[in-house]
Amino acid sequence: MSQTIKLSEKNKDFFEHVYQVTRLIPEGRVTSYGAIARYLGMGRAARMVGWAMNACMGRPDIPAHRVVNRLGMLTGKIHFETLTKMQEQLEAEGIVVENDKVVDFKKLNWDPTLELEL
DNA sequence: GTCTTGACGTTTA
């Protein structure tokens, strides 16, 4: 019955939350999937964040290039228009990327739970 | 309805 609809709405809400948080990432900063997932209450479901990102592809309003894994590696670059697009966009914002990973990632790490102070 | 895959993260060997 309404269960299916209810679930769909809930999922949509989760996706939108991911989009909003990603959109709130300041320029020159990066965050991790796990951080967003935890902020949304998903805890260890960091994969869902990546899944949501894949659905957000095609939207320039969502800086998916600012979202990297916990190691600061550009794991999602393969889903971009080009493999170098992600790195180029990061460098354009002042983020130094080397060997497909963000330099000083720890310093540039932007955690919504901390910055937004839940 | 079941199995596999997936832009991750943590834990154990």
Place this chain on the structure above:
DNA sequence: CTAAACGCCAAGA
């Protein structure tokens, strides 16, 4: 320190 397995939730085949 490195490598592999498990756990998480969702979607596609």
